[in-house]
Amino acid sequence: MSDSHQKLSPIALLAVLSVAQLLAMSSFANFAVLLNEFTVEWSLSSTQAGWIGGIYFAGYVAAVPFLVGLTDVLDARRIYLFGLFCGILGSVGFALFADGFFSAMIFRFLAGVSLAGTYMPGLQILNDRLNEVDRQKVLPWYLSAFSIGTAGSYFFTGVASAMMPWSSVFLLAGVCQLGCVVLVYFAIPGKRPKWLNPSDRHPLDFRPVLRNKTALAYIWGYTGHSYELFAYRAWIVAFLIFAASASGATMSREAVAGFAALFSLLGAPASVMGAHLCLKQDRGKTISVVMMLSVIVGTILGFIGALPFVVVLAVAGLYSVFIMSDSAALTSGVVAAAREGERGATLATHSVMGFSGGFLGPLVVGLVLDLGAGPHSIEGWTFAFAATAAGSLFALIGLRYLLRR
Numbered sequence: 001m002s003d004s005h006q007k008l009s010p011i012a013l014l015a016v017l018s019v020a021q022l023l024a025m026s027s028f029a030n031f032a033v034l035l036n037e038f039t040v041e042w043s044l045s046s047t048q049a050g051w052i053g054g055i056y057f058a059g060y061v062a063a064v065p066f067l068v069g070l071t072d073v074l075d076a077r078r079i080y081l082f083g084l085f086c087g088i089l090g091s092v093g094f095a096l097f098a099d100g101f102f103s104a105m106i107f108r109f110l111a112g113v114s115l116a117g118t119y120m121p122g123l124q125i126l127n128d129r130l131n132e133v134d135r136q137k138v139l140p141w142y143l144s145a146f147s148i149g150t151a152g153s154y155f156f157t158g159v160a161s162a163m164m165p166w167s168s169v170f171l172l173a174g175v176c177q178l179g180c181v182v183l184v185y186f187a188i189p190g191k192r193p194k195w196l197n198p199s200d201r202h203p204l205d206f207r208p209v210l211r212n213k214t215a216l217a218y219i220w221g222y223t224g225h226s227y228e229l230f231a232y233r234a235w236i237v238a239f240l241i242f243a244a245s246a247s248g249a250t251m252s253r254e255a256v257a258g259f260a261a262l263f264s265l266l267g268a269p270a271s272v273m274g275a276h277l278c279l280k281q282d283r284g285k286t287i288s289v290v291m292m293l294s295v296i297v298g299t300i301l302g303f304i305g306a307l308p309f310v311v312v313l314a315v316a317g318l319y320s321v322f323i324m325s326d327s328a329a330l331t332s333g334v335v336a337a338a339r340e341g342e343r344g345a346t347l348a349t350h351s352v353m354g355f356s357g358g359f360l361g362p363l364v365v366g367l368v369l370d371l372g373a374g375p376h377s378i379e380g381w382t383f384a385f386a387a388t389a390a391g392s393l394f395a396l397i398g399l400r401y402l403l404r405r
Contacts, residue, residue: 007189010134016187017122018145023180024084024118025149026156027091027111027173031056031104032234033157033257034166036241042100046375050366053234055105057226057359059112064351065206068120072344075191076124077184083117084181086110091174095167114177116355119146120347127335127343128191139335140275143328144268150233151264158257208342209349217402218333219350221287224395225330226354228294229323231361231388236260236316239381242305246378249309263317267324275328283333284403287326291396294322295389302385305378323392361391 008016031038031052039049063086067079090110098104126142127135153173160169209215237253237260244251278286297319304312331350338346368387373379 021145026176029153046366046369050363053362054359056112057355059109060116060355063113063116068348071124076121079121087114087177095170140328144271147267151261154261158254162254215337220398221395222330222354223357224391227357227361228391230358234362243312246306247309263320270321270325271328274325278329290326291392294392298389302382
């Protein structure tokens, strides 16, 4: 495809990609919001529910080395459109054919492949079309769109599930993703393929990335961050429903989903502010402080599930803010550390490691709940959130070690 004569300004390109991210992620929280319903309808254990929550990220991890690695030689817009078609298959397939554990795993895996084809390739669309100055200005805002997309998915699923059966919720998510195809195809100009010279690095050769210690430090940090973030997002609705019941508060599922959406939305400005703070202060030290605060608040949250519901909501919201405060800072650190010609491979490695953590987080929490006192006791959630907050501790230790080398 030849370059279009029409070029979007950095702000216009950011706006298009942010709206696209919101539409592409419409199915992101579908299962998390409806988890209790599926657990009853399909007789799922907490571990099985954790597997379905985690398989989304396994799909991401399986696809992202190829889809993001190829953006070093192909127009990322093409990869983005492919990812959207996978998302449509995942959403519509779940709506029409999911009837238990194994079928749900298949279609949520496809949904994860879709995220692999849109999130980081969207970042590469920006990288390929902007200069370095504009890139550093808009990149944190694009990364914050992930939180907005997450919040939108929680809110959309909560509202829609109150008015229609779960199958229609997934179908409607597929319609949103189809709308995203139209937006990206017509609004974002194409670019010429970036053909390799025979002497160039193969786009799927990731060995040079493993020799970049600074990039690896932030990739390690992102791995623990993603473990914690997606464990939180997979189980927060179930936890808040438990906490409301334990405190005697009357709270519908859609209302709880609304709070989960609000907490995710709070993460967007926190992510942007964290990234901008790192431009003025030492990035590694700033991220380390945020991670330690996240460990502390996350551990506290597990102990207070039976306190007045307003207290639980306040701490849960604060935890979301701390989890997200280092998100864009970590990814911006990786982009800044990536060498020219290796940015796609570096981001692919970043995504594989990060979302491997994202896959393990929901699964580990489900396993902890099953092995412990279960999801209907404060003891069960105490250990579950200790396991969640361990992600930031893991990230902090690895980050500090690699940055000192």
